[in-house]
Structure formats: C-alpha cells, structure tokens
Amino acid sequence: MTRAAIFGAGSWGTAFAQVLADAGAERVTLWARRPEVARQVREEHRNPDYLPDVELGPVVTATADPREAAEGADLVVLAVPSQSLQDNLDGWGGHLPAGAPVVSLMKGIELGTGRRMSEVIVASGIDERRVVVVTGPNLSREIAARQPAASVVAGTDHATADRVAAAVMTPYFRPYTQTDVVGAELGGAVKNVIALAVGMAEGLGYGDNTKSSLITRGLAETARLGQALGADPATLMGLAGVGDLIATCMSPLSRNHRVGVALGQGRTVAEILAVPHQTAEGVKSCRSVVELGARHGVEMPICQGVSAVVDGSVTPERLTGELMTRARKHERH
Numbered sequence: 001m002t003r004a005a006i007f008g009a010g011s012w013g014t015a016f017a018q019v020l021a022d023a024g025a026e027r028v029t030l031w032a033r034r035p036e037v038a039r040q041v042r043e044e045h046r047n048p049d050y051l052p053d054v055e056l057g058p059v060v061t062a063t064a065d066p067r068e069a070a071e072g073a074d075l076v077v078l079a080v081p082s083q084s085l086q087d088n089l090d091g092w093g094g095h096l097p098a099g100a101p102v103v104s105l106m107k108g109i110e111l112g113t114g115r116r117m118s119e120v121i122v123a124s125g126i127d128e129r130r131v132v133v134v135t136g137p138n139l140s141r142e143i144a145a146r147q148p149a150a151s152v153v154a155g156t157d158h159a160t161a162d163r164v165a166a167a168v169m170t171p172y173f174r175p176y177t178q179t180d181v182v183g184a185e186l187g188g189a190v191k192n193v194i195a196l197a198v199g200m201a202e203g204l205g206y207g208d209n210t211k212s213s214l215i216t217r218g219l220a221e222t223a224r225l226g227q228a229l230g231a232d233p234a235t236l237m238g239l240a241g242v243g244d245l246i247a248t249c250m251s252p253l254s255r256n257h258r259v260g261v262a263l264g265q266g267r268t269v270a271e272i273l274a275v276p277h278q279t280a281e282g283v284k285s286c287r288s289v290v291e292l293g294a295r296h297g298v299e300m301p302i303c304q305g306v307s308a309v310v311d312g313s314v315t316p317e318r319l320t321g322e323l324m325t326r327a328r329k330h331e332r333h
C-alpha cells in the first residue's frame, strides 16, 4: 500500500491526495508551506483556502515540515507553482526519499531557462527513470467531487509509470500510461496559454466560432513546438493535448480561462493579480513558451500575442486584429 508525500497543498495537491486515498493509499501526507493550512488539514480534515467543500478522509494528513512529510514515503508528488519548483527543491529536495518515484503534477515552463518541470527535477539529481508526469483534463474541483475523468501518467520508464498509474486508479480517475514525457508536459504547459487567449475572446464578447478557432490553431502551435522538441504527435492528440486544451479553454473553473476573461474585459494583469487568487500558470509560462519556441525556430503567434497582452504592450482588441490579418497560409504550415 502506498505511503505518499505530496509537496504543495493547493487545489490540485489536495484533490490528488484524495485520489491517492480513494485508490487505497495507506497514508497521504501533504506538505503545506503555511502551518495554518497544515493544521486545518490535519485537525479538521479540510483545506478551506483551496477546496472548502471537500472533506478529506482520515488517511490524509499534513505538516509544514518537509522532512516529516517525506519520512517513510514510497511515492513523492510535487504540486507547487512551476516557477517556484527550483527554489523549493533547493530548500527541501534533500529530504526526498531515495528510490521513490517522483510525480510532477505541474503544468508550466521555467522562465529564463525554458525547462520543463521534469527537467528541473532531473537536474536536481533525481534519476530520470524515477520521474513521472500526471497530466490531462483534470480540473481539481471536478476531481475532488469525484466526477469521472481520465489522465495521462507519463514516464520514460514504463514500469515506474505503471506503478504510479496503479497507485492513482479509482472509479472516477482513470490513468493511461505513456512514455512521451516531452509531449505530455508541453501539452499541459501550452494549453494554459491558449486558455488565456480563449478567455480573452470570451471577455471581448466573442462566441464559439472564435473560441474553437483559437483552440484549433493553438493546438497547431503546440504540435509545431512538440515536433521541434521530439514529442510524439499522437500525445498531443490525446488527453494531455487536445483533452486538456478543451477542458481548460472551455471551463469557467479554469483559473487561466478566468484570468483571460478578465483581460478581455479590459482589466490589467496587475489589477487581476492584486486580488488573492490561485495559480494561473499561463500568466508566467506564456513568455517562457514563446522563448522556447523562438529558440527552436517555431512560430507561435497566439502564444506571442498572449504574452504581449500580459506584458501590457498590446490590448486584446488589437491582438484580435493582428491575428486575423496575418498573411494567408496553408492550414498545415
């Protein structure tokens, strides 16, 4: 039976704790940065800041001490904001148990380096074969409500991915194993940026034709980046690509979608982020995705446009005009 340590007690870390518990884990320990969150999970079996309506079972506990969280764990899960991963690993990476699979739930690209989260983890000294990525159309509130969903469990070592898949399978959470870590991570990171664009379209008052066009052309950008980085195109046609893109772009539960709507309604990033909110990875990763694309000669006009709106150099209205008046081209190019 699994003894899991989850680093990051936000929406997804907490919902994933419930998945592991429902899949039969013996113990799930959440590491929370704030002692108050750890106390509430431990004593009240709730995480009011992130999943207020969810009662966590007795198997789920929490601590603010990373050493205590990691002690005796045979499965490690990382669920902190992507841009904080390196700092976090610098702080407590040394406590992670040797040999345990390390699961990344994060969907972002590191600013400045263009690294995927698995690359950050491997660079910290963890063997690549231990690293597994769980990604797909998995909005935390729906998973926490035990609504059926499928997911991708990707690892370069299939046996490790399969072990993780077995540890998370429940009647409402269906994992599919994969060995294409690059495609799985790119799908998860780029869809957040496209969801910002789709949200902007909604905020501007546009309808489903506009959103569908952005989703489809966003997928074309993701596929081009994937091809340049060696991803399997089939991965991006699966749950980690199309699946997550649809869920994130269309759902009012998506934080990226919601930030996009606010931008489309004319609010600035500074105004939106001034209100305490949960992580919308696309706000930071839009720039790193564009830089990664540029480094590999990949044209990503929607991501570039989103990045320009986020940095305040273009308005969503102007971006619409710019995207619609680009030179005509063949659909496959």
Ligand SMILES: NC(=O)c1ccc[n+]([C@@H]2O[C@H](COP(=O)([O-])OP(=O)(O)OC[C@H]3O[C@@H](n4cnc5c(N)ncnc54)[C@H](O)[C@@H]3O)[C@@H](O)[C@H]2O)c1
Binding pocket: 008, 009, 010, 011, 012, 013, 014, 032, 033, 034, 050, 079, 080, 081, 082, 084, 088, 105, 106, 107, 108, 138, 139, 140, 141, 277, 278, 279, 281
């Ligand atoms: N929420 C979802 O539906 C969902 C689903 C799949 C994947 N993800 C991905 O999971 C990752 C985590 O997202 P989330 O939804 O749990 O975010 P969240 O904003 O709900 O929670 C983030 C957690 O990290 C903590 N945190 C913030 N800054 C930190 C720092 N510098 N160091 C350590 N901890 C810090 C917060 O206090 C919080 O506990 C993201 O990469 C996200 O894209 C989220």
Ligand SMILES: O=P(O)(O)OC[C@H](O)CO
Binding pocket: 107, 136, 137, 138, 139, 140, 192, 195, 244, 247, 248, 253, 254, 255, 256, 257, 279, 280, 281
């Ligand atoms: O709320 P978002 O926009 O971070 O999206 C959550 C998940 O990644 C959806 O699969």
